[in-house]
Amino acid sequence: MRTLPSRKPLGEKLLSKLAAETAAITGSADAKTEAATRYGRARKAKWFEPVVKTLCELAGPGRRCMFCSGSESSDVEHYRPKAVHPELAMEWENYLWSCTPCNRGKSNRFPPETEDGGLLINPLDENVWDFFFIDDYGLLTPRFDSEAGVPDERAVSTRDLLSLNREAVHESRLMRLRNLRQQVTDTFGLLKQRKLSKGEARERLETWKLEPWQPDVASYFLSGPGKDRSPFKEFLAAI
Amino acid sequence: MYIKSIHLENVRSFPELQFDFERPGGRFAGWTVFVGGNSSGKSTILRSAALALIGPEAGGRLAGSPTGWIQKGQTKASVVLKVKWDREYDGFKQAGKNPGDSFEAGVRWFLEKKTDEIPEFKGVDKRNANDTRIKSAERGPWSPNSFGWFSAGYGPMRRLTGSSSEAMRYSSSKELESRYVTLFREDAALSESEEWLRRMHARTLESSSSEIGRMLEGVKELLGDGLLPHGMKISRITVDHVFVEDAKEVELPMRDISDGCRSIYATILDLIHGLCEVYGANKLFERTSEGKLVVACPGVVIIDEIEAHLHPSWQRDIPEWLKVHFPKIQFLVSTHSPLIAQAADENGLFILPLQSDEDQVARPATDAEYERIRWGTAHKTILGVAFGLKTTRTRWATQKLKRWQELNAKHHEGIRLAASEKREFVQLQKQMELAFDGAPVDAL
Numbered sequence: 001m002r003t004l005p006s007r008k009p010l011g012e013k014l015l016s017k018l019a020a021e022t023a024a025i026t027g028s029a030d031a032k033t034e035a036a037t038r039y040g041r042a043r044k045a046k047w048f049e050p051v052v053k054t055l056c057e058l059a060g061p062g063r064r065c066m067f068c069s070g071s072e073s074s075d076v077e078h079y080r081p082k083a084v085h086p087e088l089a090m091e092w093e094n095y096l097w098s099c100t101p102c103n104r105g106k107s108n109r110f111p112p113e114t115e116d117g118g119l120l121i122n123p124l125d126e127n128v129w130d131f132f133f134i135d136d137y138g139l140l141t142p143r144f145d146s147e148a149g150v151p152d153e154r155a156v157s158t159r160d161l162l163s164l165n166r167e168a169v170h171e172s173r174l175m176r177l178r179n180l181r182q183q184v185t186d187t188f189g190l191l192k193q194r195k196l197s198k199g200e201a202r203e204r205l206e207t208w209k210l211e212p213w214q215p216d217v218a219s220y221f222l223s224g225p226g227k228d229r230s231p232f233k234e235f236l237a238a239i
Numbered sequence: 240m241y242i243k244s245i246h247l248e249n250v251r252s253f254p255e256l257q258f259d260f261e262r263p264g265g266r267f268a269g270w271t272v273f274v275g276g277n278s279s280g281k282s283t284i285l286r287s288a289a290l291a292l293i294g295p296e297a298g299g300r301l302a303g304s305p306t307g308w309i310q311k312g313q314t315k316a317s318v319v320l321k322v323k324w325d326r327e328y329d330g331f332k333q334a335g336k337n338p339g340d341s342f343e344a345g346v347r348w349f350l351e352k353k354t355d356e357i358p359e360f361k362g363v364d365k366r367n368a369n370d371t372r373i374k375s376a377e378r379g380p381w382s383p384n385s386f387g388w389f390s391a392g393y394g395p396m397r398r399l400t401g402s403s404s405e406a407m408r409y410s411s412s413k414e415l416e417s418r419y420v421t422l423f424r425e426d427a428a429l430s431e432s433e434e435w436l437r438r439m440h441a442r443t444l445e446s447s448s449s450e451i452g453r454m455l456e457g458v459k460e461l462l463g464d465g466l467l468p469h470g471m472k473i474s475r476i477t478v479d480h481v482f483v484e485d486a487k488e489v490e491l492p493m494r495d496i497s498d499g500c501r502s503i504y505a506t507i508l509d510l511i512h513g514l515c516e517v518y519g520a521n522k523l524f525e526r527t528s529e530g531k532l533v534v535a536c537p538g539v540v541i542i543d544e545i546e547a548h549l550h551p552s553w554q555r556d557i558p559e560w561l562k563v564h565f566p567k568i569q570f571l572v573s574t575h576s577p578l579i580a581q582a583a584d585e586n587g588l589f590i591l592p593l594q595s596d597e598d599q600v601a602r603p604a605t606d607a608e609y610e611r612i613r614w615g616t617a618h619k620t621i622l623g624v625a626f627g628l629k630t631t632r633t634r635w636a637t638q639k640l641k642r643w644q645e646l647n648a649k650h651h652e653g654i655r656l657a658a659s660e661k662r663e664f665v666q667l668q669k670q671m672e673l674a675f676d677g678a679p680v681d682a683l
């Protein structure tokens with residue numbers, strides 16, 4: 001999970017094409033089959049490409065999965081499964097970008113026939129740091145809901161359904177965190193010794209923010225609530 | 240011969256499956272691996288290939304009852320191989336037109352009537368344009384009297400001793416199925432090969448057959464070439480025993496060495512024995528330009544769960560050893576071990592999903608997946624697409640990590656921890672350093 005830019009509106013023409021597809025689905029006697037067929041066809045069609053392109057732009061450098069930020073290749077994902085909500089199969093607001101392992105975790109344990117995925121946090125349309133923080137070991141941790149006296153229910157179910165701390169992803173997150181911490185510490189040191197100007201340090205900061213390697217770490221510690229943690233806090237205050 | 244491709248239809252859990260085994264450059268020899276969980280159908284693919292290689296007659300004797308092969312709700316099933324043959328090594332029996340470089344060999348199961356319980360088990364009928372039956376398989380690999388066509392199969396329970404009497408009858412027969420007994424029967428052993436070695440030895444004592452003597456020397460040299468740990472090698476063959484000796488010159492009978500050693504020894508000895516029977520003692524060995532003795536005969540060798548009884552260091556080394564010492568053999572193996580899978584040659588890695596994973600189908604690994612696996616560590620391979628583990632930690636440790644997150648989340652929000660929670664928190668904090676190799680502030 002990471003902070004993503006807000007969902008930008010698609011062009012009029014594309015939206016009306018999607019709306020026409022939706023109308024055909026909802027007008028059909030067997031909406032679920034119709035949705036599967038029409039989406040399958042669209043995913044291979046030329047006219048649908050701008051949808052994919054826009055999602056990739058939102059995902060940012062490396063086109064990393066919007067859920068886990070891992071390195072597995074990703075594809076268009078329906079936040080609410082099209083088998084339960086055929087009327088949302090061709091709805092822009094329902095699209096996310098997710099990797100195969102996350103997608104599989106979602107569909108396996110949220111049988112699309114019965115569940116609508118509502119307990120899943122939507123990384124594009126919700127503020128993910130309201131629900132998660134990244135701890136010093138790189139574990140994506142559900143925040144504690146002090147009113148309920150338990151960790152946030154939706155965050156816990158999201159973490160567990162998608163296995164957001166599965167070893168492959170977590171190891172990469174921990175490595176990125178250790179690496180970023182080291183880079184910040186080193187740069188801060190150079191800054192204090194006046195071997196580096198503030199401008200140069202700010203340039204480095206921008207590079208780190210755009211680095212596609214496990215970008216949730218940079219999102220949390222360089223732009224999110226993690227800015228308060230040492231050594232990021234001291235460094236960011238100094239530049 | 241080599242298997243170019245396999246096609247299954249309605250066999251057990253596979254509605255349809257088509258795998259092509261050709262490597263870049265038109266090669267087939269080397270290491271081809273099937274990975275997948277228990278009940279993912281690995282053994283089904285290997286046994287199907289075996290049955291199509293030896294045909295319905297020998298296959299029928301070997302597989303026993305033909306029930307259970309047809310997918311539920313279907314009335315027929317088939318497995319068809321494209322077999323590539325080698326003019327130098329493989330010969331056809333009886334007169335007839337020989338096929339081009341490859342031909343089909345297939346077997347099928349079918350219920351005559353839907354209500355029948357026991358299916359028929361027959362060869363797949365293949366006809367040419369004039370509606371004449373093509374008998375390449377019957378005249379070639381399926382014929383007990385044709386020359387060449389070496390293939391063999393080994394199951395996970397292969398061992399040197401302790402065969403049931405019935406399994407024994409199969410393994411000591413001269414029929415095609417004898418080289419596949421352990422693949423189909425858990426009660427079978429590979430004792431025949433040790434006996435063969437002793438018989439050969441006895442023959443060199445009776446007559447001074449230099450051909451057999453050279454062959455025995457070859458066997459000793461091959462098995463002594465870095466296969467067994469601690470520099471173990473065959474030291475002596477007597478009429479009663481085959482003796483193995485380690486680097487400290489401690490000698491003991493082969494049947495008394497550890498399970499892992501024995502299983503590998505028995506399998507490789509059986510392989511040499513089989514190849515020797517098929518191609519003859521003088522065609523068996525060849526010396527490479529570097530002076531290494533290798534078995535240079537072609538053929539197909541199927542091994543189910545090759546890692547059985549093997550220490551991880553052996554799992555890592557055995558594929559390489561087999562590939563170097565049997566450079567012309569096409570190995571088709573199944574495994575649960577990342578170390579075995581990592582040795583796969585190009586276009587030689589096939590992923591079988593669990594039966595519960597309904598949206599997945601059996602497929603070859605993509606080039607990118609294959610490259611990742613062959614360059615990767617066992618740890619990464621286990622977590623990757625071929626094995627798909629989410630974690631390699633125990634459930635206990637995974638639960639502890641979740642508990643840590645819970646307490647840390649409370650701490651993170653500035654909520655006071657109760658005294659007992661605090662103690663647990665402090666302790667877990669220390670243990671996290673064990674779980675993640677170091678304190679959180681550690682640099683790379």
Ligand SMILES: [Zn+2]
Pocket residue numbers: 065066067068069070098099100101102103
């Ligand atoms: Zn993901």
